[in-house]
Structure formats: C-alpha cells, structure tokens
Amino acid sequence: MKILVVGAGVAGLSATINLQRRGHAVTLLEVAPEIRTSGSPIDVRGDALDMVREMGILDEIRAAEIRMSVDSEFVDDHGNRIAGFSTEHSHDRPDDIEITRPDLMRILVGALEPGTDLRFATTVADLAAGADGVHVSLTDGTEDDFDLVVGADGVHSRTRSIVFGPEADYVRFLGVYLALAPVGPPAPEGTPGRMHLAPGRMMALLQSPDAELAGTYFRSPKLDVDHHDPAAVRGVLRQVFRDDVWRVHELIDRMVASPGLFFDECSQTRMPRWSVGRVVLVGDAAHCAAPLSGRGTSLGISGGLFLAQAIEENPGDLAGALAEYERRQRPYVDRAQRGVQGSIDRNVPATADDVAARYAALRQYEASRA
Ligand SMILES: Cc1cc2nc3c(=O)[nH]c(=O)nc-3n(C[C@H](O)[C@H](O)[C@H](O)COP(=O)(O)OP(=O)(O)OC[C@H]3O[C@@H](n4cnc5c(N)ncnc54)[C@H](O)[C@@H]3O)c2cc1C
Known part of the structure; x- marks a missing residue:
C-alpha cells in the first residue's frame, strides 16, 4: 500500500x-x-522489549542503556534528607531499559x-x-x-x-502541569536525585549520565499560558512556587533559561x-x-x-x-x-496530610529494606 x-x-x-x-x-x-529529541530519559518496558x-x-x-540516578531522596525546606528510594524497584521487568531520548x-x-x-x-x-x-x-x-x-x-x-x-x-486535562529541562552538565556518578514536595507541587533535580535535569509537576486548574513562551512559563512557575524554599526558585530560573525547556499540561486522549x-x-x-x-x-x-x-x-x-x-x-x-491517577497522587500529593503520608510510606519502605 x-x-x-x-x-x-x-x-x-x-x-x-x-x-x-x-x-x-x-x-x-x-x-x-x-x-x-528533547524531554526526559524514557523507559522501554515490559512487552515493548x-x-x-x-x-x-x-x-x-x-x-x-543508561541508569538514571538510581538513588533518589526527598529533602525538606533546608535540603536535609527526609527519606529515599531506589528507582531500580519501579521496573516492570528486571530487563526494562532506560535510554535517553x-x-x-x-x-x-x-x-x-x-x-x-x-x-x-x-x-x-x-x-x-x-x-x-x-x-x-x-x-x-x-x-x-x-x-x-x-x-x-x-x-x-x-x-x-x-x-x-x-x-x-x-483530550482530558488531568489537573497537572509538567515542566522539565536539562539545566547543566552531569553531576559526579552516584549523586542522588533530589525532590522537594509541597501540597500540590513537586520539584526535582534528577541526574542522568548526560545532564542534570530539573523538573516539576504541579496541580493547577487549566492555565491560559503560551507553553512555548519561556517568560510566560517563568511567570507561572514563580507564581505557583512563590512560597517554596529549598532550591526551588534557582531551579525554576535555570529551567526557564534552558533551550530544552518542555512545558505542557498532562492530559489523556x-x-x-x-x-x-x-x-x-x-x-x-x-x-x-x-x-x-x-x-x-x-x-x-x-x-x-x-x-x-x-x-x-x-x-x-x-x-x-x-x-x-x-x-x-x-x-x-x-x-x-x-495507572495514572495513582502516579499523580504519589508524585504530587495534594494536601499537607498527603505529603506527610507519602513521607511516612517512604520511611516505612526504607525501614523494611534496611
Ligand atoms: C517530558 C516527557 C517525559 C516523558 N517520559 C516518558 C517516560 O519516561 N516513559 C515513557 O514511556 N513515555 C514518556 N513520555 C511520553 C512519550 O514521550 C510519548 O508518549 C511517546 O513519545 C508517544 O509518542 P508519539 O509519537 O505518539 O507522540 P510525540 O512524541 O508527541 O510525537 C509526535 C510527533 O509528531 C510531530 N507533529 C506534531 N504535529 C504534527 C503535524 N501536524 N504534522 C506533522 N508532524 C507533527 C511532533 O513534532 C512529534 O515529532 C514522556 C513525555 C514527555 C513529554
């Protein structure tokens, strides 16, 4: 044909x-x-192999194949470690492959x-x-x-x-936005990924072999913003994260300055x-x-x-x-x-209670593996 x-x-x-x-x-x-080719590293998993x-x-x-920061940890407002997890355990099959885009x-x-x-x-x-x-x-x-x-x-x-x-x-909007960008050269091997949670907001600094990646998911009603206008995206992110601490504002500035910035709503078709x-x-x-x-x-x-x-x-x-x-x-x-709603609830807990419950679950998981 x-x-x-x-x-x-x-x-x-x-x-x-x-x-x-x-x-x-x-x-x-x-x-x-x-x-x-922009975007985060991706998994080829399960039957796709x-x-x-x-x-x-x-x-x-x-x-x-690459190994994204195998160890990741959640940090508090001052950057102190709260709990961690290993991304190796999120695979469908032991032979799942992670690869850069x-x-x-x-x-x-x-x-x-x-x-x-x-x-x-x-x-x-x-x-x-x-x-x-x-x-x-x-x-x-x-x-x-x-x-x-x-x-x-x-x-x-x-x-x-x-x-x-x-x-x-x-196309159904899921009430969550995503921003992601490479923000610098790779950190030394073994540097863990770091994540900070606030109610309805997650900011992360992740490590891949070719770059440091800053990324965020945040809950929001539908926004009237041009996804391809870095200044507009910066305004949105600054507003959404106005109360947050750790390195959040620095990471927003580095993301928005990156030519690889990706910003979009999370939707399902x-x-x-x-x-x-x-x-x-x-x-x-x-x-x-x-x-x-x-x-x-x-x-x-x-x-x-x-x-x-x-x-x-x-x-x-x-x-x-x-x-x-x-x-x-x-x-x-x-x-x-x-599976997506569960992933949203885990990655972007909606309330302070949900954040606390997420940390408690992670600590319990850590203790069970000690
Ligand atoms: C930041 C991010 C992280 C992701 N992480 C993962 C992950 O870890 N694991 C995973 O499995 N998936 C991940 N995904 C999803 C995955 O990338 C996509 O779901 C997958 O690539 C689907 O591919 P697609 O070809 O259908 O769509 P797309 O990747 O969107 O490709 C569509 C292509 O069509 C082109 N196009 C658009 N409009 C037109 C037009 N009118 N005419 C001609 N061409 C057009 C676009 O330029 C693009 O090249 C992620 C997506 C994003 C955005």
Whole structure:
C-alpha cells in the first residue's frame, strides 16, 4: 500500500519501520525542522522489549542503556534528607531499559529504509478521505493520493482534529502541569536525585549520565499560558512556587533559561475508536496516557508494530486490519491510562496530610529494606 504517516515521533517512526519491513511505500511527514529529541530519559518496558527485539533494534537500545540516578531522596525546606528510594524497584521487568531520548530517536531513525521519503517542516494542510483512497494536500504545496493515512502527530494531533473532530472532544486535562529541562552538565556518578514536595507541587533535580535535569509537576486548574513562551512559563512557575524554599526558585530560573525547556499540561486522549475509513491514529494522538504513566514510548512502539502486523495478516481487508490493530493495542492502553491517577497522587500529593503520608510510606519502605 501507499501510506502517509504524519508525525516522526516514536509512534510514527515505529509505524513507518514496521510498515516498510512489510513492503509498504511510506511517506513520513514531520512538522518540526528536525527530529525532536528533547524531554526526559524514557523507559522501554515490559512487552515493548520483545517488540523492539522483533524490529531488530533491541541490541542497539541495550547498548545505549543508561541508569538514571538510581538513588533518589526527598529533602525538606533546608535540603536535609527526609527519606529515599531506589528507582531500580519501579521496573516492570528486571530487563526494562532506560535510554535517553536522543539515543532512542537516533536508533529509530537509523532503522528506517535508506532513502525514506521523510519530509521535515511539512504537514497536512487538508485531507479528503474517500472509499478508495485519501487525497492529501500538504503545506509544501504538493498533493497526493494514499491508500492509508496514519496520524502519529501526538496529543495535539492535527490529523485527529481534521478527521475526528475537535481536541476538546477527546483530550482530558488531568489537573497537572509538567515542566522539565536539562539545566547543566552531569553531576559526579552516584549523586542522588533530589525532590522537594509541597501540597500540590513537586520539584526535582534528577541526574542522568548526560545532564542534570530539573523538573516539576504541579496541580493547577487549566492555565491560559503560551507553553512555548519561556517568560510566560517563568511567570507561572514563580507564581505557583512563590512560597517554596529549598532550591526551588534557582531551579525554576535555570529551567526557564534552558533551550530544552518542555512545558505542557498532562492530559489523556480517550477515543471510542482510532480509525475512520482509511485514516487511523497511533501513539499519543489516539491514546496519550500522560507522561506520568511512564508508558507512552512503549505504547508508541507497540501501536506501530500491531498496525503493521494486522495489515499483513488481513490482506485486502483494511477495515478488519484496523479493528484487529485496535483489539491488540487496547489492553496495553487501558492498563497505562488506569495507572495514572495513582502516579499523580504519589508524585504530587495534594494536601499537607498527603505529603506527610507519602513521607511516612517512604520511611516505612526504607525501614523494611534496611
Ligand atoms: C517530558 C516527557 C517525559 C516523558 N517520559 C516518558 C517516560 O519516561 N516513559 C515513557 O514511556 N513515555 C514518556 N513520555 C511520553 C512519550 O514521550 C510519548 O508518549 C511517546 O513519545 C508517544 O509518542 P508519539 O509519537 O505518539 O507522540 P510525540 O512524541 O508527541 O510525537 C509526535 C510527533 O509528531 C510531530 N507533529 C506534531 N504535529 C504534527 C503535524 N501536524 N504534522 C506533522 N508532524 C507533527 C511532533 O513534532 C512529534 O515529532 C514522556 C513525555 C514527555 C513529554
């Protein structure tokens, strides 16, 4: 088939690689001028490991494995340690892999067929889906017809808006914002990550082998702020954290000054179905579970693989194939989306009592391991 994939994130790259390996001709569009690599290190976990093995990139991913600050500790207003935990115990499987975003994206791009038609700074201007194909107008002024369009353009998907309707119908804000940025060179090996909690707010300074990362989750009603305007983001963070101590204000200033600043709301995409006719969604466009799930990358990888497998196994029956893709992917999505509220409550306790309960649980956990 002749297929258009919109968005060269994890899901779009996984779909493209897996479709190409089954003989399909793929055009891949990316609205950004280059592959986007900013963000925190990511986990490839659970069954996604078997999937990247099937895609032939497990060894490369394992070779690039990192260990984020294995020990992390919560500190009080003066920076004194309250309780700690080891991130090693949060894995699904002992062989779960943590990898930096630039490394994962480099490996996925390297797995594309040589000469792949990958067009940067280009997206869909409009598309008209018919029974026999989809007519697409691109922002580079060209037009073409495809047998299938795969929307892999993330939680704010334009493909979804054009074909399925407005974002507000599908994307649910979870009442939490996230800011994250690399703020300096890596600290010496063994330096623990540090976190500070206040009711509804968490600030962290985390260590990865390539950078120190400052990050925060905070609870808030929906804000009217331009996520891409560092000055506006700084104003929001300063206001939200106005009463906080430790190194919170210093970290906010360093985050906002970083070119790698990422600021967004935590939302989930929930849709009754992921395809209409010859247009199908994969990854966050279809089913964002929120960064707090820690499973978005794995879901992006599995969705691309399941889609390509289902098409291969249902020759001449696209509707059947798209239904089968959804049947395989849904259980993974449901599990990831269900787990998010618990993760919010653990990471961003809402009240002073919840903060105290979190510390008590961590101390108990520490004592049980002593
Ligand atoms: C800060 C942060 C930390 C995270 N941590 C983890 C983690 O630890 N573990 C984990 O599993 N997941 C994590 N995630 C989630 C994970 O990165 C995503 O869920 C996953 O990458 C899903 O990929 P995607 O390809 O569907 O969407 P995205 O990664 O959003 O990619 C979409 C791509 O489409 C492009 N695009 C957007 N609009 C258009 C358009 N109109 N036309 C063409 N291209 C377009 C974008 O530029 C982007 O390249 C995190 C996410 C964030 C933001």
